[in-house]
Amino acid sequence: MSELHASLLGSPILAIALTLAAYLGGVALFEKLGRPSWCPAVLIGALMTAASLWLLGYEYADYRRNVAWITLLLGPATVALAVPLYQQRQHIYTLWKPILCCLPLAAVLAAFYSVVIAWLLGASPVVLASLAPKSVTAPIAIGIYEQIGGSLSLMLGGLLITGVLTTIFVSLFARLLKITDKRILGFALGVNGHAIGIVRAFELGPTAGAFASLGMSLTGVFTAIFLPLVWRLLGL
């Protein structure tokens, strides 16, 4: 019996099946809860996965090694993000001026504020590197992590929290500052809150959704280029 247990845990198939089941379960529960923006489907799925790992006595490191057979797809899926970016070129051509004025600064500050605050609070270099890509969409952020280091899990956790906080702060400030322009709200959601911001933006309408996708893609590409460079120059 324990041999069967060991051989099942040693097989990538179990790790992949577990991941797919937990993800689909997470999405189903997310729908059942009425798509709450404070609790993304991937977080519910991750919680379910963690619970099953614990129940099965499955070491996280072993699980990661086995599930790598499928997470290898992350590479080509990241390359595929060029397609939606290409399809949004019309928005970029017509609004290049505001985009050029806002995006680089907004993307730099999204990383800068949190890193400086964490640094002032005495966080270690590993924590700082994990926080820096917090507003970048996860596949691109993983690419940044490969360059600047940090803790992958801490980085992804920070990403989720940032996404959720962004939806809360954008709604709050939209009311306080009386901003109703769907393009501005969508863009702010995408630049700061990556994929979680996009989900919220599409609830505001298709225009907000399109601008959120644009903001997310541009922030991701820009940050992936500038952040490793800055990190290298600062000698971190």
Place this chain on the structure above:
Amino acid sequence: MKLLRGFLWLLGFQLLGHAVVELLSLPISHAMAGLLLLLAWLVAARRLNESVATASQALIPLLAMLIMPGVVGVFFIIEEFAGHWTAVMVALAVGTCLSVLTTLWLMRRFMPRETSSCDERGRQA
């Protein structure tokens, strides 16, 4: 077959990205370089290859599932970063609050006025 052909294109661009990054020792990931090269190719060719479109439509919805195993790790590092959680939470909360505010302010300052909007401060800079 369209899906497979598109998938092969994506793998090809990732490999090309890999080669470029290693040869020039660029500080970006292989997949990111592949993304930029594919984007440059699409812009140069001025049209979207149908098989690449099919493969990207199939893969992009899977991204959330593909990052999930990494997210699971959060539940296993709680002790490892025991002394740091306050700093992490404060940095994320205050940092995100400030950056959302900055983005909204910048966009409102620079975005040309929406035709239907009556916000007088939405003027073009």
